[in-house]
Amino acid sequence: MTAFRDRTTWLQGDRFGCLQPPPGKGRAWRLVLLGPPGVGKGTQAAILAREFGACPLSTGDVFRTAHERSLAPGSPLAEAEQRMNRGELVPDDVVLGLIQNRRTCLRCPGGFILHGFPRTVAQSAALDGLLAGDRLKLDAVLSYELPLVKLIARLSGRRLCPRCHAVYHALTHPPAREGVCDHCGSGLIQRADDAAEAVHTRLIVHAEATSQVADYYQRQGLLVAIDASDTPEAIFERTLRLLASRKLQARGIELEPTAPGATN
Ligand code: AP5
Secondary structure, three states, rough: OOOOOOOOOHHHHOOOOOOOOOOOOOOOEEEEEOOOOOOOOHHHHHHHHHHHOOOEEEEHHHHHHHOOOOOOOHHHHHHHHHHHHHHOHHHHHHHHHHHHOHHHHOOOOEEEEEEOOOOHHHHHHHHHHHHHHHOOOOOOEEEEEEEHHHHHHHHHHHEEEOOOOEEOOOOOOOOOOOOOOOOOOEOEOHHHHHHHHHHHHHHHHHHHHHHHHHHHHHOOEEEEEEOOOOHHHHHHHHOOOOOOOHOOOOOOOOOOOEEEEEEE
């Protein structure tokens, strides 16, 4: 699943303009998606982006796109790639430099669906500062949850198109022709950081650092916990119901709030 939206500014930096700005359907949504590796943040970001007209913005995609250009050995992005392949976090100063260079996307009138950023409390505080500088606020922070065994099944079956970044799964979302992207015909690959050792590191890093980010947003009253088992479409519907129950109903979408005591 991918959003076929032009994200040139996000992927390459503020010097490059998007050829086709997001449509911005009605109100501009500004959301952050949290959750462990493989929980389905990218998949949900693509659906939310399609339905809400906001851009799906992933820092992981920025690093993976940088890899497609030749990186000078020893440069911050080359070092970031090595860390990423090992499953470690990229240092905050590198990530924040990259975000600073993409501020246009945070100001975009179409809104944004951030995933993969922020990943540390320092990054969350920096995002708050950037948004406050533009008198903008997050609408909600969606925190997806899934048992470990299902996370590993999602990561081990994931296949990626290196050209258009479409994401597949060998069992739950296979391409029409095995190993070939439905959208652009490129050969599918496995991400280097989906290897078992890197997955192990990523899960530990998530438990240690990234979960503090959830506490940060919980304190701000922005956190919405969402059960990420079930199909992508069912999770999206669940997300809408939870947003509606927070009186953040998307324009034109009439949904009953989740009943008190009902499972997410
Ligand atoms: P990043 O690219 O952000 O990866 P991640 O957070 O580990 O998340 P993933 O992309 O692995 O999973 P996802 O939750 O998006 O799941 P997906 O939708 O693909 O970061 C990668 C690395 O970059 C980091 O480890 C770090 O090194 C570095 N980095 C990035 N940002 C950073 C930052 N801010 N600070 C520091 N370092 C940073 O789904 C997974 C699979 O499951 C797919 O095959 C999909 O088809 C399938 N699937 C999805 N939903 C369902 C469903 N409901 N049912 C069945 N299958 C499903």
